[in-house]
Amino acid sequence: MKSIKLKTTLFICAGLIGSVSGLAHAVPVVYFGENLAPGATVSGDPVTARNNFLAGLTGVGSEDFESTAAGTTPPLALTFPGSTGSITATISSATGGVCNTASGTVGSIGCNGFGRFPTSGTNWYHTTDVFTITFSNPISAFGFYGTDIGDFTGQITATLNGGATVSLTIPSTINAPNGSLIFWGFIDSADSYTSLQFGNTASGSDVFGFDDLVIGDQGQVIPEPATLALFGLGFATLGAMRRKKLAA
Numbered sequence: 001m002k003s004i005k006l007k008t009t010l011f012i013c014a015g016l017i018g019s020v021s022g023l024a025h026a027v028p029v030v031y032f033g034e035n036l037a038p039g040a041t042v043s044g045d046p047v048t049a050r051n052n053f054l055a056g057l058t059g060v061g062s063e064d065f066e067s068t069a070a071g072t073t074p075p076l077a078l079t080f081p082g083s084t085g086s087i088t089a090t091i092s093s094a095t096g097g098v099c100n101t102a103s104g105t106v107g108s109i110g111c112n113g114f115g116r117f118p119t120s121g122t123n124w125y126h127t128t129d130v131f132t133i134t135f136s137n138p139i140s141a142f143g144f145y146g147t148d149i150g151d152f153t154g155q156i157t158a159t160l161n162g163g164a165t166v167s168l169t170i171p172s173t174i175n176a177p178n179g180s181l182i183f184w185g186f187i188d189s190a191d192s193y194t195s196l197q198f199g200n201t202a203s204g205s206d207v208f209g210f211d212d213l214v215i216g217d218q219g220q221v222i223p224e225p226a227t228l229a230l231f232g233l234g235f236a237t238l239g240a241m242r243r244k245k246l247a248a
Contacts (some may be wrong), residue, residue: 027166028186029056031143034172038181040117046183047146053143053185057220059084060141063213065123074131078213085217088136096127099209104165109207115148115179116209124211130199138162138192141216143185147209150176154206160186162193169201185214189221 007138033049054060061082068076074096078089099111101122124147133142149156150172160166168178170184200206 016208030186031185032171033183035058036177037179042119043222046181049183054234056187056222057216057224059220060214060216064120064211065098065125066121068098070098070103070123071106073097080215085220087215089215090134091131093127093131095129097141099124099126119211121144124209126209128207132195132197134195137217138194140192140218140221141187143214144198144210146182148179149182149208150174155179155201157199159197162191164191187221192218
C-alpha cells in the first residue's frame, strides 16, 4: 500500500507542476492606458500602465531616440541604455523617421503641429504605415508610449513573431482627439519573439508617434506570484512525501 500511496502523491504533484506549465503558456499579459487630452505631457492612465508594466520586469532600459539625429530614416538601429541585457534592435519601414521638436518634415511626414510629441527628451519616431522591429536576441516583453493614434479612424495592430505568431490589436479610441497619448506593452512569461510588426488599420492616413521603447528577455521577466506559489506547493508536497517514505 505504501507504494501505491507514493505513486498517487507523485501523480498529484506532477499535475500541479503541469498546471504551472499550462498557466505559463497563456497569452501574453497586455498593459494599456490612454489619455485623450494629455496636453503634450506624459500623464494619466498611460503612466500607470507603464509603471505596472515595468513592475513585472527587472534590469531593463529604454530607447528614447535621443542618440539618433533628427531626420534619420529607417533602417534605424536601436539600443536600450540602462539595460542589463545585450539586446539591440532594428526598425525597418518604408516611411517615417526620427523627429525633433525643431524638425520640419521627416520621411515625407510633418513633425510638429500635428499632435505628436516626445514623451521624454526632444526626439521621437513617427510613421504612417507598417514597420517591423527585429531583435538581436529573442524578447519576452515590449512596451512604448504612442502619441496621436486614432484621430484618423486607425488602430495599431501588433504581430509577434518567433516560435509562435501572436496577433494583437491595440485598443486605442477610434476617432480619438488630436494629440492623444497611450502606453501599450506586453509581457510573456513563457514564450519569446524575434520580431514585432506594427500595422495600421487606417494605413497611409493616420500618422502616429512612438517613444520610450522598452524591451526585456525571458531572464528579465519577474515570475508571477501565483506561479511561484504553485511551484512551491508542488515541491513542498514532494518534500513531505519523501519524509514519510523515510519514516516508514
